[in-house]
Amino acid sequence: MIGTVLVANRGEIARRVMRTCRDMGLGTVAVYALADAGAPHVREADAAVPLDGDGARAYLRPEALVEAAERAGADAVHPGYGFLSESAAFARAVAGAGLTWIGPPAEAIEAMGSKTAAKALAERAGVPVSAALEPERVTEADLPVLVKASAGGGGRGMRVVRALAGLEASVQAARAEAASAFGDPAVFCEPYVERGRHVEVQVLADAHGAVWAVGDRDCSVQRRHQKVIEEAPAPGIGDGLRERLHDAARRMAGAIGYTGAGTAEFLVGEDGEAAFLEMNTRLQVEHPVTECVTGLDLVEWQVRIAEGEPLPEGGPPAPRGHAVQARLYAEDPAAGWRPYSGTVARFDVPAARTRFAVPDGFGVRVDAGVEAGTRVGVEFDPMLAKVIAWGRDRGDALRRLAAALAGARLHGVGANRDLLVRVLRHPVFAAGEMHIRFLAEQGLDGPVPDGGGADGRAEGARPPGGGVPELALPLADARAVRLSALAAALAEAERNRAEAPVLGALPAGWRNLPSAPHVRRYRGPSGEEVEVAYASGRTGPVPAGDAAGVRVHGAAPDRVELLADGVLRAFAVARAEGAVYVDSALGPVALVPEDRFPEREAAVPPGTLLAPMPGTVARVAAAAGDRVEEGAPLLWLEAMKMEHEIRAPVAGTVAEVARAATRADTGTVLAVVEPDPGADGAL
Incomplete structure (x- = not known):
């Protein structure tokens, strides 16, 4: 024991x-x-x-x-x-x-440790697999292909290649990333299924020969080949395919003498044909959705099996209801998934009924790695928490999860929360028609791991005319942002009055006679400037300017009530790390107060590339003296387990570039490209 x-x-x-x-x-x-x-x-x-x-x-x-x-x-x-x-x-x-x-025996881990070896074993076990191609043997007829690291996972060492001219560069980049992440540069290629679905089967096996297929999950919504939303059971796959997947997972586990919890992953094409991808010989990040619909504690069964206990006779419980999980990442989808860092000032999901456990009835569960005061750096994975909703059916679970995320209060660190809510409410996702390129087709794949063709462009298209993809837009619209900014300004006035050493009992900004409006400026969620104004009088603050029709129903340092368009709404206001966070039913809004007397910023010479975030230079593609074209990769900055490509802003000559393994803070000079004479930005 x-x-x-x-x-x-x-x-x-x-x-x-x-x-x-x-x-x-x-x-x-x-x-x-x-x-x-x-x-x-x-x-x-x-x-x-x-x-x-x-x-x-x-x-x-x-x-x-x-x-x-x-x-x-x-x-x-x-x-x-x-x-x-x-x-x-x-x-x-x-x-x-x-x-x-x-966990499983070392021999089972070893058998599945190489994806190419795992494919060969699966084939011998009668499990359908996709071809594993040596990069040098890929032909035009094989395209598109996905370059993958033989060891590891999590999207590292993966590139989509659509043209033979881009194959060599993508293979070299994947090898370098795989060596850095897993200590093994081996890569292979497999056919890339454009609109496939990522479906996996949870396995439990004991040391007495019993193997359970504990339901299935869909994990098709991904960014940069990393999962974002997962659900159980996998919707719309049909009983026949479901049974074939379960049978294949059991055969894989039996073939390697597996014990404990593990997952067999498959790619299902639009034609309904499934191919084995890999077997994860561990607990999966998405295991809570399986726990919710089955009532099993998978960690408890890992311990029991390790102690030698057999699985009960009769097989696993049948799934009840539907569960969906969203991964809350500290990253900005609209900026190429750029990671955020900072200190969490508050993290609260009011809708949550349990933490790290299945609710006693349909409801919301939260598994979080952070709480107020947690420092989020760039050394580790950007996942802050997992929010899981368990409902009577899929529609019920989606609605619960979207509402829980929209109502969550996350202050101090940015996250992908608004994207998650928009995906959960998207009609295509709601209809169960998602696939692995769902985010890519929305222009949200980002330029780093998907090398595209020979030109190295990302495989997904941005919206016509550029701009922010719709799914990455803030939940709060322009009207909600202005009302939130007004609430922030009024709360600030109340706080100043409460802290005043004299006349603190008077209404905020009290004047015997009408005064000129007070003006406050903020930088909004999309970087826009938001200006609000209010006047002071005998009865307290009176909104002015664009908000002249709004009435103040109540104001305190942490809560403001506004009557706008005939509807009374409450706004919770909090400050943290130089920002103001306003939460309301109209959507969460983060605002940065604009300095009334800003310091002059130092001029940055043309062609200078500054680190957009703290990180480590993983690889360098250019050297001082090299001639580069605009958009050519110069180096890759690694932060939060992801590589962010730094490209030449102009055509010119590299004057300096950081060395590999250099640690960089935000604003550190990574490279300088001297523009060609006569080019844009050239002196």
Whole structure:
């Protein structure tokens, strides 16, 4: 019997595993890198062990994790997902130290560790697979193809190639990224299915020969080949295909002597034919949707199976209702998925009934890695939380989840929340007609991992005339932003009055005679300037200018009520890290107060490229003295497990460029391109 579990992970999944351990009466041990010293998972564990090093590297040393377990008195290790969760070497090191590994046998992990080897094994087991092509053997007839890393996952080391002229560059880029992310540069190609669906089957297997296919999930809505929205059961696949997928997953698990929780992933084409992609020998990020519809605690069953307990006779529970999960990422979809960083001032989902557990009835669950005070850096994955809705049917779950996200209060760090709500309410998604290029067709694929053709352009098209894709627009429209800005200005006036050392009992801005309007300016959610005005009089503030028809029903430093267009609305107002956050039924709005007396910004010479975010230079494609064309890649900046391509803004000569492995803060000069004489921006 297991007594204490060391969770060899961090963030949301560490907290999730610890919740089940507490329910089972097990002790918990956390590990943490320097950047995670104050993280929630560290505080919630019974004991915690610091790891040498910072960032992801701290969690990637098997010997250090085994030593931490021994030092803290743990007798079992749960790897979570990511990091070393699919490392056969780590599984062997844990077992070699006499500890219980809460996961599949090292041999099973090894068998599925290479995607090409896994495809060959699947074929021998009678499971349909897509062809694995050597890059040098790809012909025009094979296009389009997807270049993939043989090891690892999460969208790293993947490129779509549509023209042979772009193949070599895409393969080299994928190899470099795979080597950096997984320590293995091996890549292969497979046919790229334009509008396929990503469907997977959850597997549970015990050490006594029983293998369960615990339902299926659809994970087709992806950005940069990484999942964004997942749901169970997979909608619209039909009973025949569902049974074939379940049977294939059971055969795969049986063929490698699998035990514990795992997932077989398939790509389903428009013709309904399925091909095996890979098997993840660990718990999946999207496991909560399966837990909701089946009532199973998959982490609990991982522990039970590790202790030798058999699965009950009779098979897995039939799914009840429908569950949908959205991944809340700290990134900006409208800016090429650029990551956000900062300190979370507030994270609250009022609609949530449970955290890290299945609700006792249809409702909303939240699995979060952050809370107020959590610092979000660029060292780790950008996922802040998972919000899951369980409903009577798919429509019920979608409505619950969209409302829960729209009503969430996330202050201090930007996120993709508005995109998630718009996708959940999109008629194509609501009809169950999504596919892996859904976001790409909306112009939201971004330019980095999808190399496109020989010109290196992204595979998805931006809207006509450019601009922000509709799905990435803020939930609050222009009218809502102006009302929110007015509420922010009035709340600020109330706060100033409350803090005033004298005359604090008078109404805000009280004047015996009418006064000139007070004007406040903010930068809105899309970078636009928002100006609002109000006058002061004997009865308090009176909106002016564009808001002259609005009436103030009540105002306090944290809440303002406005009567606009005959409707009374409440606005909750909070400040954090130089921004004002206004939450209302019209949509969340983040505003940045404009400085009345801004300092003059230093001029940036033409052709200078500044780091848009903190990160590390992963690779460099140009050197000082090189002649480059406008749009040519100069380097790749890695932040939050993703690479962001930095391109030449003009045609010219590279004057300087940062070296690989250079750490950069926001605003650091990464490269300088001296424009050609007579070119735009040339002196």
